[in-house]
Amino acid sequence: MTDGVGIALSTHLARLATEEPDRRAVTCAGTSLTRSELDRETNALARAFQERGVRPGSFVTIALPNGLDFVRAALAAWKVGATPQPLSAALPPPERDKLIELADPALVVGVPAGAAGGRASIPGGFVADADDAPLPPMIAPSWKAPASSGSTGAPKLVVSNEPATAEVLLGYAGLFRMRTGGVHLVTAPLHHNAPFLLAAAALFSGNHVVVMPRFDATETLRLVERHGVDWTFVVPTTMRRIIRLPRAERDAFDLSSVRILLHSAEPCPRWLKQQWIDWLGPDRVYEMWSSTEQLAGSMISGTDWLSHRGSVGRLVVGEIQIRDDEGKQLPPGEVGEIWIRTGPQGMVPYRYVGATARTRPGGWQSQGDCGWVDENGYVYLTDRKPDMILVGGANVYPAEVEAALEEHPQVLSCCVIGLPDEEYGNVVHAIVQSDAPLEPEVLRTFLRRRLAPYKVPRSFERVDHPLRDDGGKLSRSRLRAERLAAS
DSSP: OOTTTOOBHHHHHHHHHHHOTTSEEEEETTEEEEHHHHHHHHHHHHHHHHHTTOOTTOEEEEOOOSSHHHHHHHHHHHHTTOEEEEOOTTOOHHHHHHHHHHHOOSEEESSOTTOSTTSEEEOTTOOOOSOOSOOOOOOOSOSOOOEEOTTTTOOEEEEEOSOSBHHHHHHHHHHTTOOTTOEEEEOSOTTSHHHHHHHHHHHHTTOEEEEOSSOOHHHHHHHHHHHTOOEEEEOHHHHHHHHTSOHHHHHTSOOTTOSEEEEOSSOOOHHHHHHHHHHHOTTTEEEEEOOTTOSOEEEEEHHHHHHSTTEEEEEEESEEEEEOTTSOBOOTTOOEEEEEESOTTOOOOEEEESOOOEEETTTEEEOSEEEEEOTTOOEEEEEEGGGOEEETTEEEOHHHHHHHHTTSTTOOEEEEEEEEETTTEEEEEEEEEOSSOOOHHHHHHHHHTTSOGGGSOSEEEEESSOSSOTTOOOOHHHHHHHHHHHO
16 A cells, blocks of 8 residues: 555565565574464454554554564554554563553553553463454554653653654665665564664565574574574674673684674773674674664764774764754864754654653754764764763763773673762762672772773772663663662
8 A cells, every 4th residue: 555655564564475475584582484474473463453442543562572472563563553662571560550651552462461551451472363364554653652761761752753664664774784685683672762673674674583582692693693694783782792702602603694783772882893893894893873763863884983983973864963051053073962853854753752852943952962073074972961970070971981991801781870979069980790899999990091080980889780781771860869869
C-alpha cells in the first residue's frame, strides 16, 4: 500500500518472504525463523493483538528480553498499525509501572496477568492461536516510541514522528551502509533506541538478524565467525570486555566478514578506539553520535578519526551550533553547549510524552551535550551539561576522568560524580568496579599522569558489579542520589 504515505512494513516483509521464503530472517540462541515463518507467525500474533484491543495508532509496550518473542511482538504491532514501545524487561515493577502509565498502551507484552494496571497484557512465550493469513496493510503514524530518562532520571517517551513505512527503515539502512542480504549481529539490549533502530533497518533491508540474548565477549566473536556477520553495533562498555580477552582467544576467531563495526551510546576513550583500529583496521571501525530524538547526527570512520582523534565526525543529518551559557554562539574551537536542529524547514522528527524540549528560536534544541566544533566541521564532545562538576570554579567533565580511569587494567567500569563540599562547592568522587581491591593512592598516582590535579577524584569507592548496562547506559543521577541519601 502506498496511498501517499509509503509502503507498509507488512507489505515489505511479505515481499521479502515471497522472494526468498526459506532464507533465515532472525536467529537467537540457536533457533532461527525463516522469512516465511516470521511473516506467518507475526500475522497470527497481530490478530491476537487486535483481539485484545490494539488498534491503529495504539502503543504496544514490549517488556521482553532480547529474543525471538521481542522481534515477533514489534512486527505484530506494526502489522496492525500500532507503535512498538520497548521497555527493559529488568525494570523493577514501580519503575516499569510509571512508564506503562505514561505510555497508556492498548497492550503490554511480557508481564504477568494483572501487572499492567488494568490494561490488556500477554506474558512472554505467548503463542497465538489465530489465522496466519496476511492482514490488510496498515501504517502506524509513529514507527517507534522508546523510553528515555536522560540525565535527570525522569521517565519520558521519545515518540518518532516518522511513519512505520519501508521507506523510513530502508533510509536508515542506507545511511548506515547496510547491504541487502547481509548478516547483522545484535549485541545490545533491543529496548534501547540504537539497537532497536539498527536491527529493524537490517531486517527490512533483507538481512539475517542474529540476536544475542545477553552480551558475552567470547560469544560475540563466535557468532561473527559462525554466521559471517558483516555489520554490528557495539558500545564502548562491550568493546572493553572484548578487547580485554586474551589476545590468543581473540585471534582464534575469523572476523574477516565484518565490514562495519559501529559504536555509539557512550564516550569512547581514545586508547580503546585505537586498539580496535589496530585490531580490525581503520576502514571497518565507525562511530556515530546522535540521540534518541534524532534531530541531528554525525558519523566518522576509523580512517578519518586517525586524522581527527577524539572527534565523532561531521554531521550527516541536521545542523549544529555551539553556544555559551548566555546563548551566544561560540567560534570554532571553543567549548559550550551543543544546540542542534534538523534544518530551517525540517520536520521535528520526534515528540515527547512526559517531558518538554529545551528550545531556542529557529528550531534549535539541546539534549544537554557539551563540546566544540573545529574549523572543518568535526564535532568533539566533552560531556553532558547536567553531569559537569564545578570544583572551586573549574569545570570537571566526568567522561574525561572516567576515560582516564578505565585505562587502568584493573578497572572494569567506573562512574564519576560530584559530591557537595563546603570549601570547593563540589569534590570529585569515583565509583570503580574491579575484581579485587584497589588502593586509592594507586589510582591517584595513575591519574596524576593523565589529568590536571583538580580533576583527580578526592575519594574512591569500590563495587563488584558493572556500572553500565550492556547498552552502555549509566544512571549517574541515581548513583549520586543514593550516595547523598546515605551521607
